[in-house]
Amino acid sequence: MPNVVACFKWVVDEAYIRRGAGGTLDFSSVDYKIGEYDRNAIEEAVRLRDSGGGGSVIGVTVGVPESAKGVKDGLSRGMDQAFFAADAAFRDLEPSQTAAILAEIIRTRIPQYDLITCGEGSSDLYTQQVGPRLAELLGIPCVCFVQKLSLEGGKLRAERRVEDGVEVVEAPLPSLVTVLPDINTPRIPGVKDTLMAGKKPVTNLKKEELAGSFEGVLKTEAMTASSMERTGEKLAADAAGIARFVDSLRKSGVIR
Amino acid sequence: MAGVWIIGETREQALELQGGGRSLAPDMGAALTAIVRKEAGLPDEYISCGADEVLLLPALQPDQPFGAFLPVIEQEAKTVSPDLILFMATARGKEMAARLAARLNCGLCSSCTALAFDKGSGAVVMERMAYGGAAIQKLTSSARPVIVTVPPRSFEPARPMDGRQGKVRELPSPPPSTVRIIERKPKEKVAKDITEARVIVCAGRGFDKKEDLALARELADALVGELGATRPLTEEVHWLPEDLCIGLSGVQVKPELYVGLGVSGQVQHMTGVRGAKVVCAVNRDENAPIFPLCDFGIVGNLYDVVPKIIEELKK
Numbered sequence: 001m002p003n004v005v006a007c008f009k010w011v012v013d014e015a016y017i018r019r020g021a022g023g024t025l026d027f028s029s030v031d032y033k034i035g036e037y038d039r040n041a042i043e044e045a046v047r048l049r050d051s052g053g054g055g056s057v058i059g060v061t062v063g064v065p066e067s068a069k070g071v072k073d074g075l076s077r078g079m080d081q082a083f084f085a086a087d088a089a090f091r092d093l094e095p096s097q098t099a100a101i102l103a104e105i106i107r108t109r110i111p112q113y114d115l116i117t118c119g120e121g122s123s124d125l126y127t128q129q130v131g132p133r134l135a136e137l138l139g140i141p142c143v144c145f146v147q148k149l150s151l152e153g154g155k156l157r158a159e160r161r162v163e164d165g166v167e168v169v170e171a172p173l174p175s176l177v178t179v180l181p182d183i184n185t186p187r188i189p190g191v192k193d194t195l196m197a198g199k200k201p202v203t204n205l206k207k208e209e210l211a212g213s214f215e216g217v218l219k220t221e222a223m224t225a226s227s228m229e230r231t232g233e234k235l236a237a238d239a240a241g242i243a244r245f246v247d248s249l250r251k252s253g254v255i256r
Numbered sequence: 257m258a259g260v261w262i263i264g265e266t267r268e269q270a271l272e273l274q275g276g277g278r279s280l281a282p283d284m285g286a287a288l289t290a291i292v293r294k295e296a297g298l299p300d301e302y303i304s305c306g307a308d309e310v311l312l313l314p315a316l317q318p319d320q321p322f323g324a325f326l327p328v329i330e331q332e333a334k335t336v337s338p339d340l341i342l343f344m345a346t347a348r349g350k351e352m353a354a355r356l357a358a359r360l361n362c363g364l365c366s367s368c369t370a371l372a373f374d375k376g377s378g379a380v381v382m383e384r385m386a387y388g389g390a391a392i393q394k395l396t397s398s399a400r401p402v403i404v405t406v407p408p409r410s411f412e413p414a415r416p417m418d419g420r421q422g423k424v425r426e427l428p429s430p431p432p433s434t435v436r437i438i439e440r441k442p443k444e445k446v447a448k449d450i451t452e453a454r455v456i457v458c459a460g461r462g463f464d465k466k467e468d469l470a471l472a473r474e475l476a477d478a479l480v481g482e483l484g485a486t487r488p489l490t491e492e493v494h495w496l497p498e499d500l501c502i503g504l505s506g507v508q509v510k511p512e513l514y515v516g517l518g519v520s521g522q523v524q525h526m527t528g529v530r531g532a533k534v535v536c537a538v539n540r541d542e543n544a545p546i547f548p549l550c551d552f553g554i555v556g557n558l559y560d561v562v563p564k565i566i567e568e569l570k571k
Contacts, residue, residue, distance in 0.1 A: 014387040014523055015545075025391055095354075096363065125386050125393075126504065127366040129354040136358035141434040142323075144351040157438075162347040167321065168439035175435075182491045217399040218363040226385065226392045228526050230535055232548045237556025239564075245536070246568040248552050254455070254513035254534045255479065255569070 001055035002114040002151055006045035006079060007102055007134070008038035008061050010070025011124040019225040026225075034073050037119025039186035040179050045117045046078035047184060048151060056080040058110055062101045064091045075197035076189035082200070083109055087207040094216040095125070099133035104210045106138060109203065115156065116176040120145055131178035141171040144178045258286040259338035261401075263329065263352070265322055267297035268413070269344045271305055276371065276411035277342055278306040280380075283373045286339055291329065294426070303422035305414035312426045322348040323355065324433035330359045332427060338401050340380055345405035353405045363397040368404045380404075389504050389527025407508065409451065448482055450500060455481025455513045458502060458529075459495075461488050462518015462539060462558055466495040471562050472517050478566045479513065486525050503528040517558045521546025538562065 013031045020026035034042075045057045059074045059082035061067065071084045083105050090101070106113070116138075118131035128144075135142030147166070148159035156175050160167045189197075207214075233248075235241035249255045260281045264270030270292045281288045290307040299310040311332065313325050333341070333356070341356070343349040345367045357364035369392075370383035379396045382404060386393045450456055457476040459469055469483070476483045483500065490501040502509055503525040510531030517538050519525065526549050529535055537546045537553040538561050547553045554561050 012387065014390050017387055017390045025387075094363070095366075096357070096361075099358065121505075123388065126388070127364070127384075128350050129357065129364055129366060132351050132354035133358040136355045142351070142355065143435055145347045160347070163443075165443040166441040167437050168441070169321065169435050169437050171435045181487075182494075185492075216363075217361075217397055218365070219396050219398060220393055221381070221396055222392075222394040223386065224392050224394075226389060226527075226530075228389070228523070228530060228549050230549060230551045232550060233552050234542070234547055235552060235554045237554055237561050237564075241554055241556075242561065242564045242568050245552055245554055246565060246571075249513065249534065249536070252513075252534050252551075 002048050002052045003055050003058065003112055004045035004048055005058050005060055005106060005110060005113050005116045006042045006074075007116065007118045007130070008042055008059060008070070008074050009035045009122045009124070010061065010063050010067040010073070011035050011122060014123065017225075019227070019229075023224045023227070025223060032067075032070065033123070034070055034077075035119055035123040037121055037123065037179070037181060039077065039119075040181050040183055041117040041119045042074060042077045042079060043184045043186040044149060044179050045115075048115065048149070052151060055114075058083065058113070060102055060105055061085070062090050062093065062098050064088055071202055072194070072197045073189070075200045075202070076193040077187060078193075080200060081202070083203045083205060085205045085207075085210065089207050092220070094218045095127045095129035095133060097214045097216045099130045099137055100212060100214050101210065102130070102134050103137035104212050105205065108211070114173045115151065116140075116174070118176065118178045120178045120180055128178070131176060135176035138176070141175040142177075143169055143171055143175065145180055146177045147180045147183050149177060149179070149183065258284055259289055259336060260284060260286045261289045261291060261333075261338045261341040263291045263341065263343050263349075264296070265293065265344070265346070265348055267292070269346075269408070270296065270302060271413040272408065272411050273342045273344060273406070274302065274306050274414035276406060278414050279411070280340065280371070280373050283375055284339060289338065291427075299424040301416070303424075304416040304420045306417065306420070307422050309423045309425065312424065314426060314429045316430070317432070319436040319438065320430070320433050321435055321437050323352055323435065324430045326352060326355055326359070326430075328427050328430045330356060333360055333401065341401050341403045343403065343405045345407045350405055353403050357403045360401065362399050362401055362403060363395075364403040364405070365395050366405050368406050369410075371404060371406065385504065385527060388522070388524040389530075390523045450482045450484050450502070451507050451509055453482040453509065453511050455479045456484045456502070456509055456511045457481055457515045457517060458484040458486065458519055459489055459517055460486045460519030463489075466493070468559070469495060471559070475515065475517070475562050475566055478569050479515070481511070481513070484509065486519055486522075516546055516550070517562060519546055520544050521549050
């Protein structure tokens, strides 16, 4: 009956970010989502609970108060309860800060847990740091980039994907894992799941309720839109279009 | 004396990182230290390639992962206090870098795409991609050290120079690790390395079934190129091996020609083809995001268009 902590982040959906004047980022029409990889982390926590004959899944997230929608979204994916560190100061945190806040919540509010699951990275910054940093702050073992996971007899067994193959590892519980997207297929919450999510317990925590200053060390000097735009000549799928297409490639010198 | 450290799992990684470290260390007034596994080559080579000091990591027990070295490296970093630590942004490198950063309570720039030392301000200036590649984040650190992971092939490997001298020291063996390797499954090399391909034909979700990828292969053959894939094809339906996945979480490619077939043009994927000379697309959705991000795009059904392109190429 494992108790699993699932960490997740409510992020800007990058598909809606536009390039503004002078190379700025235009967030005016963005929507938000649960990080893509965090969905796998939640799903894996829920799967381990359900296959382990009970236990619970506790979601933990950090963000600005507007991220409350993300907490409900997370709960609709099968978590039992959530801790939400919500503070206006928790905007644009760097990974060391996020990890420190998560560690403080888990240390002081979640007395017993067997496993912490994180995505391999967040969908927005994708620094891939928060999971391993969190494990270090809690002083527990850490296995990153896991594609297959099981719990048995107070240990975890994980397949970790590395550049030269797969390492099958064992670690004592409690441990932390970061999961790859192909570890499972995240569920798509239905109407009933969303309704039930509204009834699940959520503990909101303000900055002053957490011990720690959570200072960062990195400074973002600039965040600019990257330019991937090209000439974008659209051609029709007719004979003239295809002839022009192949001719253009020949003239560019890319076909030998 | 200030220090730049490079930490490599293999000889190739170490020499590449030394190439990067050597370009920064002189301006920083720093010595270059290579931390390498004892079995990964001879210390003299690292010294002739620019290292002022080589710290050797002793052999691990068979069940110990690379991360077992963490306490040894942490101890050395706390004693010596380097300014900058470079790791390769591989699975093991990224994990070790983040754990070390937590232990040293310092900043880490992950998957750094540009790294420079600003003499005026005395700061290491780092750039990386954010929001799936839609943005470039420029970072500095107010604390030392600062740790950086760089993707493979970011730097030219350091080359030997004459008359170099340096010190060699062996680091202590690490304590037993809590994470134990019980089995290693080496990767079966099924896919070609597409990072060096001159032409890449990339298959996307526009293909209806696996067998239809033969069409993409046929075009790749006609263009004397290799086949690549978007993430859904390698991670969701598993039609192609993961080595062929192009994008932020896959490989970054820089071919002369990239042709996306049925590729929608998600930013995470297109970031991986940023270095291509010419980007082309065939997609039946005229509003697909790939069109403004390509040089030439055909709006049409790939099943209809690709055979015609192959025919035209034969002319």
